[in-house]
Amino acid sequence: MCTLYSCKSDNTANTAFDDKIILIENNPQQYLARIDTIRPNSVNDEKEATDFLLYSLAHNYINRNYYPSKELLLTSIQTFQRRNLPQQQLEALFLLAKIYRKEQDLSSEVHTIENAVRIAKSEEDSEWLFYLYSYLGDMYIRQYNTLKFIKYQTLANQCLKDIDFQDISLLAQINVAKSFLYVGKYKESYDTLQTIESKVKKDNVYYNDIKRLQGMALFKMDLLDSCIDNLEEALNEEELPEHKFTCHSILTYCYYLKKDLENAERHKKLAIENNTDTGIGFTETEFYTICAEFAGENGNREEQIACLQNANRLYQTAIENIGGQSLNEAIQAYTNIQEKKAFHKRLSLYRYGVTGLLLALCVGLAIHIRRRKKQVYEVLALQKQINTLENLRNVKDEIKNFILRDFEIAKKIAMLRATQQTQSAKFLKDLDKYNIVKGNDLLATHWEQFYKHIDISFGGFHSKLTKEYPALNEKEFQLCCMLVSGFKTEEIAAIWMNSVFSVHKYKTNVRKKINAPEGADIIAFLKEKLSLQ
Template structure:
């Protein structure tokens, strides 16, 4: 029995070691999963922060548009000596936009704009980058650097396409359309105007920003849709306050639309409202030139002359635009009507200068050439980008293969761990079965010894006395459960050796008393009637009597083999 206990202890230790290894492996698996979860949360948080950053920037833009002077009073515009991160670059752009809204001719430093754009690209601040690129295009326009102006607008279009920002695409294509109409290139103007309108065809008017609505009204004005343009501008005039940066634009465009609709008095009223706070020289020229047309048409020559002089004073830009050619053409006609030959010649010279400027734009460089130049650069860049894309795809493929190999190795390791664990369990069960067989052998040996001693003690008492004393000296009798009447341990041995026979018997036949249970267990272990009588120290007749009682209680036939009957009734293996 001591040998069996040692084997049990070994099994328990092996199982504990196996459980410990499984727990450690589970711990590291859980740790790996927790790390992945934390990385996912971190990524989602960073995405949310980026969304909040864009949302806050858009909110500030709306606030500035509603009252740029109020925002200007709250910020320091003395300068931005250092632009080191996205926040400082954003503050700089907001300040520059505010100053530009207050005065359309005011633009920030080109170098600071370029640095801000680089930061926005790095930090993926798309709206800030688009605003900065639009300002930079204005700087290049002011410097008459057509190539870089087109380059910046095309870059902004590419970015807006990536983001699928319909309103920005509309605004940028309209910008290119304005550039072409100033060169009298109506074909390209219509092309870009069509592209612009395609961008917002599915965007409801109510969802558009104020600036987009104004640009849409301007495009409708260009194409002769005066009534539609007027409806949009009239709604804006009603909803937009006087402090809004677009207030003057709305009034000025309303004046132009009403002039085109031949509503001269209303046009004069709107244009005078716009003149009250207008600072941009180009916009002042537009207002005074349209007022000149209105008053000449009304035959108010005094006021017409006043506004004509004011319009000429506002014509400080060397570049001749379409509006200026139209103005000087009309002035030449009025001079001819008034028989002012000198004025007529001066105006016609201006018209000639304008057309010459259109034909020889910027020392022979046309807008088409600038766009073609950019297109070549862009195509080369796209080719390099495709090469880079293929490189990234290849790198990504190799990375996926590496990840797949790592995952495959992890899965294989898990499978190997499972196989090893199962093998250990099988080995443990094999050991347990071997130990169980050994224990059964020890128990059966004890039973045989008990039989022999019991018979010897009851049949040859005198002759075996000395022999029994020798057995007692070696603790053989004392260690035998049957001889010492240790029935509880005997029942455990029976359960172990015969598939839980005692427990199943007691449960199936609760009417059996202690002696009857002992009888069944001894019969199961192979004891004969006389051997049982010797163990009990009773007569053989008493044992037969107990057998009869057992048969009755288990409903077996008279003279039936008790063990054979019970083996059929009880679920023994």
């Protein structure tokens, strides 16, 4: 019951929050006029965090240049995270991203939106994902990053493919119209905006955006009079400098085409006044190109040169940010802005085409040389490895020969010592002078060193034997190692200084422990079991 009550309370709180958001979007003044709406100065709990967020959103809708305290907003976001309130987090992060945009902190802006994307994905909120991706696409196109624009615009469109247009929020509908505008579907964009406008009042916070986007779509359709009407209406309530710049720059072009130079000059000055140089995008480039035409027709060479320098600076910025694409390609793909001077267009295409061709040839040549060098180095490395392995094999063969020679010496001396003790006493004494006996591992009973020699000469026989048959004792290990190296029963007895009968007894014990048949060849059996050649 407690769990059900808690879930019900959370759902009720989320519904109440959503209702307040809808009220703010349609009439923020009415929300702020309520008795319980006061300016929050601190954030200590969930209620204060929510009140602060709603108050900030309402003021931001009324005045787009209003931004709340970043510190209080970050504290509110932390509160929403602790209380697991995804909708409040999304609204707060969206507002925080706008603050970072104002501060021109691109990395923090992207990081904030991507955090919001993560939350929206976990909530499976397609609408929020749509305009978060749209926000990223819009942001990157302002920064001339066309690859990321394509990525995020595609992701945004996929979010709404299974949702009816009438069921999505107003902001999402506006972003759909904006996406049509970006990809050159001007008629679809305008029709969508008309449908949206018919459902909202003039005091709606998005009404100005609708009129501005309508004007931009009409401009692209060459309907200049209707474009002028919509943009003039949008300017009546517009507050953001970048939106004012967009409106004034398009109006400059419209009046210029209508030969109304007085109004064209007036809007040109207003556009320059509102140009904050914050990366508005290709519209700014087009604006300065038109200004250069004005100045040229009026004989004002200094102003013409200044405008062309500004346009050239923006072109260079675009080239640096596009990451190797030609400026013409970027313009055709994402803004459809065409150069008005045919000669300038041909010259630009020729210049970038030749540059691109030379660059491609240089890159291709560099890649070819690098591949050839790599092949040569690989051949040399392989040859070196082959030589090294051949040398190692030769050294290993020599070591084996030395070891086997020592084994043969040990056999002979052991047999001599065991069978002809009286006759060989002087001979053995002479051998001791030259450390022949002490230097031989078997005669000196240096079994650990003997085992190493066995491993070297017989494919790791001792190591495999101890791992496979740990039940064998030390004497039995010695016996098996001497048998594999070719020692006969009598020679083993001589090495151990024991009787032949004792050696046979050890052999019988070994057969039992390794489960070999009675009378079987121990070494043949072990070689098969230990997979030895």
